Amino acid sequence: MLMSKLVGERTKTSPADAVIKSHALMIRAGYMKLVSNGIWSLAMPAQRIAQKIENIIREEMNAIEGQECMFPVVMPREMWEESGRYSSIGDEMVRFKDRNGRDLVLGMTHEEAAVQFARDAVNSYQQLPFMIYQIQTKFRDEGRARGGLIRVREFKMKDAYSFHINQDDLEKYYYRAYDAYDRIFKRIGMKNFIAVQSDSGMMGGKISHEFMLLTDVGEDTLVLCPECGYKSNMEVATSVVENYADDEELPLEEVYTADAKDIAEVTKYLGDMPAYKTVKAVCYNVKGDSETTVVCFVRGDLEVNEAKLKKVIRKEVVPAGLEGSALVAGNIGCLGIEKIPNVITVYDASLKGANNMVTGANKEEYHIKNLSFNRDMNVKEFYDIAKVVEGARCSVCGKPLKLQNGIEIGNIFQLGTKYTESMGMTVLNQEGKAINPIMGCYGIGVGRAIASVAEESADEKGLNWPMAIAPWHVYLCALRTDDPIVKEKAEKLYADLQAAGVEVIYDDRNASAGFKFSDCDLMGIPIRVVISPRSIANDNIEVQLRDGSYKDNVNLDESVSKIKELINARI
RNA sequence: CGAGGUGUAGCGCAGUUUGGUAGCGCGCUUGGUUCGGGACCAAGAGGCCAUGGGUUCAAAUCCCGUCACCUCGACCA
Numbered sequence: 001m002l003m004s005k006l007v008g009e010r011t012k013t014s015p016a017d018a019v020i021k022s023h024a025l026m027i028r029a030g031y032m033k034l035v036s037n038g039i040w041s042l043a044m045p046a047q048r049i050a051q052k053i054e055n056i057i058r059e060e061m062n063a064i065e066g067q068e069c070m071f072p073v074v075m076p077r078e079m080w081e082e083s084g085r086y087s088s089i090g091d092e093m094v095r096f097k098d099r100n101g102r103d104l105v106l107g108m109t110h111e112e113a114a115v116q117f118a119r120d121a122v123n124s125y126q127q128l129p130f131m132i133y134q135i136q137t138k139f140r141d142e143g144r145a146r147g148g149l150i151r152v153r154e155f156k157m158k159d160a161y162s163f164h165i166n167q168d169d170l171e172k173y174y175y176r177a178y179d180a181y182d183r184i185f186k187r188i189g190m191k192n193f194i195a196v197q198s199d200s201g202m203m204g205g206k207i208s209h210e211f212m213l214l215t216d217v218g219e220d221t222l223v224l225c226p227e228c229g230y231k232s233n234m235e236v237a238t239s240v241v242e243n244y245a246d247d248e249e250l251p252l253e254e255v256y257t258a259d260a261k262d263i264a265e266v267t268k269y270l271g272d273m274p275a276y277k278t279v280k281a282v283c284y285n286v287k288g289d290s291e292t293t294v295v296c297f298v299r300g301d302l303e304v305n306e307a308k309l310k311k312v313i314r315k316e317v318v319p320a321g322l323e324g325s326a327l328v329a330g331n332i333g334c335l336g337i338e339k340i341p342n343v344i345t346v347y348d349a350s351l352k353g354a355n356n357m358v359t360g361a362n363k364e365e366y367h368i369k370n371l372s373f374n375r376d377m378n379v380k381e382f383y384d385i386a387k388v389v390e391g392a393r394c395s396v397c398g399k400p401l402k403l404q405n406g407i408e409i410g411n412i413f414q415l416g417t418k419y420t421e422s423m424g425m426t427v428l429n430q431e432g433k434a435i436n437p438i439m440g441c442y443g444i445g446v447g448r449a450i451a452s453v454a455e456e457s458a459d460e461k462g463l464n465w466p467m468a469i470a471p472w473h474v475y476l477c478a479l480r481t482d483d484p485i486v487k488e489k490a491e492k493l494y495a496d497l498q499a500a501g502v503e504v505i506y507d508d509r510n511a512s513a514g515f516k517f518s519d520c521d522l523m524g525i526p527i528r529v530v531i532s533p534r535s536i537a538n539d540n541i542e543v544q545l546r547d548g549s550y551k552d553n554v555n556l557d558e559s560v561s562k563i564k565e566l567i568n569a570r571i
Numbered sequence: 572c573g574a575g576g577u578g579u580a581g582c583g584c585a586g587u588u589u590g591g592u593a594g595c596g597c598g599c600u601u602g603g604u605u606c607g608g609g610a611c612c613a614a615g616a617g618g619c620c621a622u623g624g625g626u627u628c629a630a631a632u633c634c635c636g637u638c639a640c641c642u643c644g645a646c647c648a
Contacts, residue, residue: 012597012609013583017641028582037640085648092647109648142648143572151647159648319645377580411648443648479607521608534609542607 001044003507003519008043010519020217022454023148025463029522038145038153040447042334045471045523050156050446052469054135056187057158057444060180066131066160071113073137077103079112082423090138106139111419111441114161119425125165128427128437133160135446143155147217149451150407155473163420165429170438174207174414177442181211181410189453189466193409196222198233200300212406213452224292224407227399235307238384239392239401241349244276249355250370252335257367261330263300266367268360277299279351279359279371281332284309287316290471291342293325297334300358302386311345312383333360335368349382402420409425409452415439423473454524463524464546467570474504474563475525477517478515479532481510490531493541493559500560502567521546527566529559 008030018024024031031046042050046364058068077095080086085093086105094106107113114132116144122128134157145152162177176337178195185193190213198210210233212222223237224230232238260269263280267273278300283293294317296304310317322329326340337345340362350358355372373379390403420426422438450469457464467473472498479492493507505525507516513532520528530542541559544551545566 009581011582016577016583019642034640089648090646111648138648140648144644146641287580413648441648482606511605512606512608512610514606514610516609517607518609530607534607 001505003505004509006044006505008045010522013568018148019112020147020150020455021151021458022451025458025522026148026451026454029463029524031463032149035443036561038142038151040149040152040154046450048471049450049469053188053446053449054156054158056468057135057184057446060184060187061131061133061158062137064131064176064180065200066133068134069117069132070134070136071107071110071117073107073139074104075107075113075411077105079116081106082180083112083419084313084422085112085117085316087246087322092142094139094141107136108138109443110134110136110159111161111415111439112423115419115423115425115439118161119193119423122425122437123189123427125427129162129169130165131162131173131177132372133158133442143287147451149447150217150455151219152447155448156446158442158446159442162440162442164440165427165435165437167438170414170440174412174440177412177440178209178442181412181442181444185211185409185449188449188469189451189457189462190409191456194222194224194231194265194406195217195237196231196233196406200402206414206416208411210348210408211410211412213409213456213484214406215406215452215455216405217455218405218407220406220408222404224404225394225399225400226399226402230394230396230401234388234403235305236403238394239388240350240398241386243350243353243383244331245353247355249372249375252371252376253369254361254366255369256365257331258365259330260367267300269549270358270369273358277357279354279357281334281335283320283322283327283332284317284402285320286313290342293320293327293342294321294344295327295332295337296348297351297359297384298386299350301353302348302350302389304348304385305387308383309346312385313344326369328362328364329362330362331360331362331366333362333368333371335359335371336362346385347379347382348386349384350386351379351383387477407448407452407455409449410442410444412442415441458524462522465524465526467526470524470526472503472505472525473567474502474527474529475520475523476504476506477520477528477530478506478508478514479513479516481508483533485536486531486533489536489556493529493531493556496560500561500564502560526570527563529563 010030014024015027018027030043030393032040032042035041077086093108096104098104136142137154138157139154142153176314192214193211195209195211198208221234223232223234257266257269259268263275263278267275276299280298280300282296282304286292294313296309299306306317337343351373353373357371360366360369361368388401391400394401417436417438419439425437426434427437454463476494478486480486494504497504526546528544535541539556540553541556543554
């Protein structure tokens with residue numbers, strides 16, 4: 001490729017709206033351009049990176065007997081009615097009509113398509129297990145795209161679906177996929193990533209893992225135990241529940257608290273008492289039912305983990321509006337709440353056995369002091385619905401937990417039979433009985449992988465691609481292209497490198513050295529080769545690595561083999 | 572969906588308070604001089620000031636609406 005012909009605008013200044021490094025640099029380096037919110041065009045170098053990542057994914061999927069297929073982007077409503085997701089998924093699925101008024105959807109995931117594809121072709125347990133996958137564009141109408149390619153609406157994704165005769169077989173395959181994922185992320189040059197237990201959300205199913213790149217710009221919060229290696233997404237993380245109870249239980253007392261509403265105000269009003277001696281009430285509505293309010297009580301120093309709450313009440317929740325309910329916002333308390341209509345209560349495990357607690361009095365301007373859960377309340381069951389906090393004790397080994405942000409770069413799910421059952425896929429087992437195969441599913445977003453590697457590897461000069469996915473291996477930088485000898489030698493080297501299978505972009509522009517070096521650094525090409533009057537005088541070229549780990553003058557005759565050696569050592 | 576912010580040349584920005592011929596830097600074109608870490612000189616090209624309505628002799632600027640984008644929050648296979 002000739003640099004003079006490469007389409008893509010490189011700029012000195014960062015775009016004003018890019019907040020994270022990978023986003024700003026990929027735009028500055030001319031790798032991509034925004035078309036609409038969360039929708040991007042990729043320039044040639046970004047597309048080359050995407051293709052290299054896709055090929056690595058493909059190789060690893062094929063290595064675990066994956067069969068590459070291609071499912072449609074546009075699917076009929078009926079297929080999604082079968083699984084029940086046409087109505088259960090919200091606005092993030094784009095729905096539209098064709099010319100005949102038929103309802104269609106844009107594919108945001110392809111469980112339905114995979115089952116629809118496989119169910120007639122597969123009839124016997126002897127055909128199991130198998131895995132089918134595709135690498136294809138998805139569209140999810142995210143409420144809020146952000147961070148360049150980190151969170152987008154349109155994106156390319158590898159999604160894989162495996163089918164098994166029983167749970168044992170799924171688990172065996174699941175861990176093969178887990179290992180394949182580990183190899184994929186290592187091969188594309190990602191360093192600081194881990195797999196954590198996760199919530200399986202709308203996919204249904206039980207066990208799932210997310211592969212996470214550890215970085216401060218990540219949107220997910222992870223709970224890690226440095227001691228025993230416990231790793232979990234915040235959504236499903238647990239810690240040892242600490243229960244505090246005073247030896248002496250004081251009598252109940254109603255106290256005037258004026259307009260103190262939240263925990264901070266109440267504790268302050270009551271003489272800077274500790275937050276863990278208060279009961280916090282957090283209200284939600286069940287999705288689609290604004291009549292009923294779910295009131296969660298957690299200890300004042302903790303917060304509600306909505307993902308855990310959803311599991312407890314087995315329903316989707318949204319933050320509640322209290323207008324029209326009999327609840328007194330800011331003064332909601334557990335004592336006597338059963339008398340308030342249309343309220344469901346959930347108590348967090350942190351409150352079990354607690355005493356001398358402050359809670360709302362369920363009337364304006366008053367709170368109750370010295371509530372004892374054993375003495376004054378009759379709570380049938382306490383649930384774990386609190387968020388894990390930094391320093392909480394690990395539920396495995398008891399040591400303090402750490403919180404860390406991460407970007408989700410891939411996920412694997414044990415789906416179970418949700419889709420094979422709802423969509424009527426059966427095979428005959430050894431006994432001749434029809435059963436629903438058990439499914440696993442496995443996803444990796446290609447664009448997000450690009451951005452994640454960029455985020456991890458970029459420095460103050462620009463991007464810095466690992467050799468395995470770099471758009472080109474070599475940036476051939478000819479200085480003084482007006483010098484006919486330089487031009488001739490550079491063009492010959494360009495041709496020789498290409499003939500030797502080296503991917504090279506040739507900067508043939510008649511620009512100053514600094515200008516070219518900056519573009520080379522910004523674009524993040526791993527090997528820079530300089531050919532100039534100075535180097536030619538000694539029959540040399542100058543070879544250096546973007547990461548600074550190698551720099552030397554190499555004789556022109558040996559240059560191709562030396563460069564190949566550098567590349568091969570890094571792929 | 573809630574709160575805040577921003578829309579002026581390809582990119583980064585000034586101009587808006589106080590209405591009066593649309594500016595700067597980078598980039599781009601042409602010519603010349605330079606040439607190893609974003610060179611210099613000269614001459615150019617390029618803007619319906621997001622958009623629709625008002626107000627006014629006159630609107631980038633004031634008023635009302637709409638849209639887009641960004642940030643925080645909510646949602647998120």
